[in-house]
Amino acid sequence: MTQKQEQLSKNQQIVLNIIEKAKGPLKAYSILYNVQKRGIKAPLQVYRALEKLIEIGKIHKIESKNAFIACKNSDCEISKATAFSICNNCEHVKEIKNTKLSKYLSNFEDNSGMKYKKYNLEFFGLCKDCKLKQ
Amino acid sequence: MTQKQEQLSKNQQIVLNIIEKAKGPLKAYSILYNVQKRGIKAPLQVYRALEKLIEIGKIHKIESKNAFIACKNSDCEISKATAFSICNNCEHVKEIKNTKLSKYLSNFEDNSGMKYKKYNLEFFGLCKDCKLKQ
DNA sequence: CTTAATTTGTTATAATATAACGTTTGTTAT
DNA sequence: ATAACAAACGTTATATTATAACAAATTAAG
Ligand SMILES: [Zn+2]
Ligand SMILES: [Zn+2]
Ligand SMILES: [Zn+2]
Ligand SMILES: [Zn+2]
Numbered sequence: 643m644t645q646k647q648e649q650l651s652k653n654q655q656i657v658l659n660i661i662e663k664a665k666g667p668l669k670a671y672s673i674l675y676n677v678q679k680r681g682i683k684a685p686l687q688v689y690r691a692l693e694k695l696i697e698i699g700k701i702h703k704i705e706s707k708n709a710f711i712a713c714k715n716s717d718c719e720i721s722k723a724t725a726f727s728i729c730n731n732c733e734h735v736k737e738i739k740n741t742k743l744s745k746y747l748s749n750f751e752d753n754s755g756m757k758y759k760k761y762n763l764e765f766f767g768l769c770k771d772c773k774l775k776q
Numbered sequence: 777m778t779q780k781q782e783q784l785s786k787n788q789q790i791v792l793n794i795i796e797k798a799k800g801p802l803k804a805y806s807i808l809y810n811v812q813k814r815g816i817k818a819p820l821q822v823y824r825a826l827e828k829l830i831e832i833g834k835i836h837k838i839e840s841k842n843a844f845i846a847c848k849n850s851d852c853e854i855s856k857a858t859a860f861s862i863c864n865n866c867e868h869v870k871e872i873k874n875t876k877l878s879k880y881l882s883n884f885e886d887n888s889g890m891k892y893k894k895y896n897l898e899f900f901g902l903c904k905d906c907k908l909k910q
Numbered sequence: 911c912t913t914a915a916t917t918t919g920t921t922a923t924a925a926t927a928t929a930a931c932g933t934t935t936g937t938t939a940t
Numbered sequence: 941a942t943a944a945c946a947a948a949c950g951t952t953a954t955a956t957t958a959t960a961a962c963a964a965a966t967t968a969a970g
Contacts, residue, residue, distance in 0.1 A: 651917060651967090670957065684920065689958065694917095705839035706896065708926095708957065727886055738886055746880060750899070752861055752872055758899035762840065765884070765892035785935095785948055804926070818951065823927065828948090842926065842957095 650694075656680050657691035658712070661701055667709030667735050696721055704728070704735055706764050715739045722760045723748060729769035738765070784828075790814050791825035792846070795835055801843030801869050830855055838862070838869055840898050849873045856894045857882060863903035872899070 650658060660676050661668055668676075674688045682688060692710055695701040699721045701710050706728065713721075714737045725738040725747075747761050768776070784792060794810050795802055802810075808822045816822060826844055829835040833855045835844050840862065847855075848871045859872040859881075881895050902910070 653918075685958070686920085686960095687918075690917080705898075727890070727892065740887065743884060747897075747899075750877060752899075753874065754904060756861070756901065756904065758861065758901040760900040761897060762900075763881075763895060763897045764839075765881075765886075766894040766896075767890065767892040770888060770890065787949075819927070820929095820951085821949075824948075 651691075653682060653687055654691045654694050656682060657688060658695055658700055661695075661710055662712045664712075666733065667704045667707055667711040669707075669709050673710070702726075702737070704764070705762060706766075707733075707735070709735075711735055711737070713737065724761070725763040725765070727765045727767065727769070729772055730766055731768055731772040734769045734771075736769075738763075785825075787816060787821055788825045788828050790816060791822060792829055792834055795829075795844055796846045798846075800867065801838045801841055801845040803841075803843050807844070836860075836871070838898065839896060840900075841867075841869075843869075845869055845871070847871065858895070859897040859899070861899045861901065861903070863906055864900055865902055865906040868903045868905075870903075872897075 656677050657673060660673055670685065670688050670692065673692075674682065674685055677688070692701065692703075696703060696710075699713055701712050702721060702724050703710055704726060711726075723744055725740070725743060727736050727738055728734070743763075747763065748759070749757070751757055790811050791807060794807055804819065804822050804826065807826075808816065808819055811822070826835065826837075830837060830844075833847055835846050836855060836858050837844055838860060845860075857878055859874070859877060861870050861872055862868070877897075881897065882893070883891070885891055
């Protein structure tokens with residue numbers, strides 16, 4: 643009976659709740675500010691929770707923004723393979739769920755024949771809304 | 777007569793030289809340390825040079841490492857489309873030059889039919905050397 | 911219960927990056 | 941050449957992001 647669903651600790655649950663409620667990616671110190679009423683006082687408490695949540699695939703880090711977003715892709719293999727679209731104007735971020743893309747990248751071989759299990763892809767452009775407004 | 781070759785300023789040239797000589801990506805403060813003998817004293821001088829060098833496509837930022845590497849891909853469209861392989865063990869970083877991959881990603885349409893001109897892809901795995909040593 | 915592993919709390923500090931300001935240098939057009 | 945503008949520079953201070961170190965508390969397993 644493999645216990646698949648990890649049991650989150652108190653701080654991990656608090657941090658995850660904030661991130662899941664947010665409309666977009668949150669920065670660590672913005673998370674800290676938001677959870678201070680719930681007893682988390684120091685950056686490290688936030689970073690530790692973030693580390694664990696990333697490890698188990700509940701959230702991802704948007705590297706180009708140093709921000710954290712909840713995983714919306716249930717098929718995500720534990721943070722191994724991630725792809726996002728990022729709007730240059732409104733900063734809207736969306737996790738891309740596209741089987742063809744993920745297959746293509748997971749099977750990609752570089753010129754030396756090497757394959758990679760893990761990748762992070764960030765696309766930049768204008769989201770629909772921002773494109774219309776221009 | 778369009779002057780295609782940008783003329784670099786003094787600081788930009790100094791910073792670029794350091795990065796081009798390096799075997800791998802350099803961090804901003806490591807660059808700063810390396811160029812202090814050449815008159816650059818403050819972080820901002822380095823960051824300004826880095827910004828410009830990225831803008832004209834001479835270097836790229838490895839987002840997952842907060843480090844900077846010289847462009848080895850002459851076809852790189854001014855930092856618009858970048859892909860790297862990163863070794864989890866020895867931290868070796870290599871820019872991927874693969875026409876199929878770049879075409880695939882440049883033409884990629886997400887589920888809403890949106891295309892992206894700019895992207896950054898970072899693959900993680902074990903480089904050849906490290907794989908052998910295991 | 912006992913032991914080991916994980917999580918927590920706390921303080922301090924490291925590492926990365928930008929704001930603000932005035933000066934200097936380089937380019938362009940008259 | 942020189943006025944006008946843009947780009948780059950120098951400098952100080954500060955903001956932002958992230959980790960080290962250590963002790964206490966909690967949880968999971970035998
Ligand atoms: Zn995901
Ligand atoms: Zn937008
Ligand atoms: Zn390049
Ligand atoms: Zn390696």
